[in-house]
Amino acid sequence: MNRRLWLDFLRGTAAAFLALGALGVHAQEAPDQLIRRLSAEVFETIKNDKDVQAGDMRKIVSFVDLKIMPHVNFTRMTASAVGRNWRQATPEQQKRLQEEFKGLLVRTYSGALTQVKDQSVSVKPLRANPADAEVIVRSEIIGRGDPIQLDYRMEKTPSGWRIYDLNVLGVWLVETYRTQFAQEISARGIDGLIATLAERNKAAGAVSAKKG
């Protein structure tokens, strides 16, 4: 009888340790630590890659897609920028809006990254309550002239912290694109906005294919 209990106890403890171990593996990386790691990876890659330094967009675009996009809540970003009209859009339109907006941002962001030569990123310590589900992570690109402000709005999700807004030089992206999109939608409707974005992405894609 005692032996039985003892075995059960051992099994129970083992299971508990296994569960704790799994939790440890999935323990959430702190948002500022995540940004620090991603920034270091991005800058390392850019500075050491000759093609990127020469202006090859395709490589940096695929890098951004692979390494950074998984940490971005793009649905929230797009919905926020489109605003009230998001609810009026069909699921198909929403999907296309997200795709085209993502294409625009990845391209623009990658274009900015090709200009990095010898700068580095300094991430400021996080000033937030541990219980906050939404934080702002502040960082700066330093090394040449004026430091460039680069802030991220991040939210806590079960799969880790994700970015939902970006601030460059004091300008929040979502806020700025709200006006851009609203203007386009009031002039040409949601389909008009999708068409405009798709057109620009295609044109820019053609240019970089010629260059690269």
Add this chain to the structure above:
Amino acid sequence: MSAQTVGVFGLGRRTLLAVLLGLQLLITGCATVGAGGDPRDPWEGYNRQVWRFNEAVDEAVLLPVARGYRAVVPQFLQTGVSNFFGNLSDVWSFANNVLQLKPVESAQTLARVGLNSTVGLLGFVDVASSVNLLRHREDFGQTLGRWGMPSGPYLVLPLLGPSTLRDTAALPVERMGDLVGTVADTPTRAGLTGLRLLDLRSGAIDAGRLLNEAALDRYTFVRDSHLQRRRGVGDRPKVAAEPEERYDLPQTSPPAR
């Protein structure tokens, strides 16, 4: 000509006054808020016209010269010129950091000027940045903003570009803080002013290209970016903003009729 008649970007004082007066008349004449107009840009009609004019002048004159400067002048000279004018601007930034009661930034900026002017050979070498004394750029418009003056409506100035009512009002004070304006010899002063303009414009070439890629409408993109960047204490909303609506999540309350 004495230093008194030197203005911002080489415009004479009388010319500057004339420009501002002309603006005043145009603004009162064109003051309309369109049906879908942005409340921060009541003079959009006028602003867009000046914006188009500025773009035309830039494309015809300034951009080609800046591109040439960038292509021809050796990089170390370009950096030197940039650092030199940056050092001059740091002196004014110091004054404004003091006026805004920012002890840490004031001390760092003073140290920057001291270090760069001596070890940095009159500012040509930015020694301070390499020892982590970063630039804290401040101007009088931001000082006014810090003490509660709201930005006011968006205003595009002829040749000078995007501004706000507050920052335009701060221009005469900005002019006083401009060290280039204290140079007595006219040709030298004009040359320095022109060189600074060239340095600024060539530094902004890449940003211009990014702007073309990022913006659907350049005018509104530049306007919104500029207004965000110039936001000060005086622009904070009087009532706490409502939490942002989450359009990506399902509606929690029934839609309003």
